[in-house]
Amino acid sequence: MIADLHRRWVFGWDRREGDAPFDFRRTFGEFYDFDSPDVRLYDDFDPEQRVATTAAGYGSIWEPAFRGMLSAHHAVDDGPHVIAGDDLAASTLRFVARIATPGSTTDIRTTSSLVWRRTPDGWRIVREHNSTAVLPAGELDGRFDGARG
Template identity: 55%
Template sequence: MNTATAAGASSCPTAGPGQIGDLHSEWILVGWEKHPGDGPFDFRAKLGKFYDFTGPNVVLYDDFEPQHRVARSASEYGTFWTAPFTAMRSARHRVMDGPDVIAGSDLATSTLEFAARLEAADRAITGIRTRSSLVWQCTAQGWKIVREHNSTRRVDQDEIDSLIPG
């Protein structure tokens, strides 16, 4: 166990409030939400509590990112999403399955499936369903995401309307 893990062990609950399942749900339902009229997307302000911004072993990937880039830091990952989320009118999410969690004292993994209704500035709707897998590491600041893999499929208008009504 490294020093950061030992120092953070008491701040990384595996049950009750603040545990991984709660964090993963909050990550998608709060962190990635955007409402009409929200200002420019600030990744660190919206999602900074979830990601490890200082660790050397961060690897983040989302196949919905058009260039299919792999980020080696949370800061780099944020740059992938700033322009698209700033341009978007709204993003609404719903957890469809999970989260399913396996948690140890210094590492944990969680998986959930979510649906998202993404509204462009021109009001065009994109519907998606995504399977999200995260690896969390216990740090002195609590659980932080160090690995992310999201696999997305687009869904048609009828399906997204039934999951997240307009």
């Protein structure tokens, strides 16, 4: 269950040319706990390295960037690896992505760690930590069908 959720979460970040404008809540409403006061979400790929304390606040970090992308293609490299209890679970996976913006293409490798809490609506993310390394240009060539910057 948690492994499938984490995999689906990764591919929620995919963007294709011509997609509707990125809407964080519409895309990730089933994944994040939008009501919890315990949320802490961080991704070092954010140039300002902010820690969001709400899912909506996290969305406000990523919506402008993802609306400016031409495409974003992801693939899971390792995992997910899950530890789960009755009400809390933790999952970790590593993914690669090719992000194309007007004028540039960036290849990345990210380790993603999520903490999930069981709610009446299902498992929801309450903690997130992503650590990203930018890869040498072209390192992911041939990895994604149709993903040419």
